[in-house]
Amino acid sequence: MQIFEFIMLICFGLSWPISVYKSIKSKSTKGKSSVFIVAIIVGYISGIIGKIMNNQLSYVLIMYCFNLIIVSVDLVLFYINRKHEKEIKL
Numbered sequence: 001m002q003i004f005e006f007i008m009l010i011c012f013g014l015s016w017p018i019s020v021y022k023s024i025k026s027k028s029t030k031g032k033s034s035v036f037i038v039a040i041i042v043g044y045i046s047g048i049i050g051k052i053m054n055n056q057l058s059y060v061l062i063m064y065c066f067n068l069i070i071v072s073v074d075l076v077l078f079y080i081n082r083k084h085e086k087e088i089k090l
Helices: 002-026 034-053 059-089
Strands: none
Touching: 002 059, 034 059
16 A cells, blocks of 8 residues: 555655755745745654654655655755845845
């Protein structure tokens, strides 16, 4: 049954590299929410902890970790871009 969880993680995971790319290109936080990104990160961390606690070390865990890394990069870019936007306003 983990195959369906894996498919879900792939589908969700496809959007994050696109989001990171847009953050890099636009250098803007427009349309982004740090609270939302942090909520996603907490969700992925919870999924990772759940897999580890249930001793389900498989390819699904790898997808959780990959998605967590990409979403974390997006959060870092959010704060970099927000700083850049504040500097422009000065």
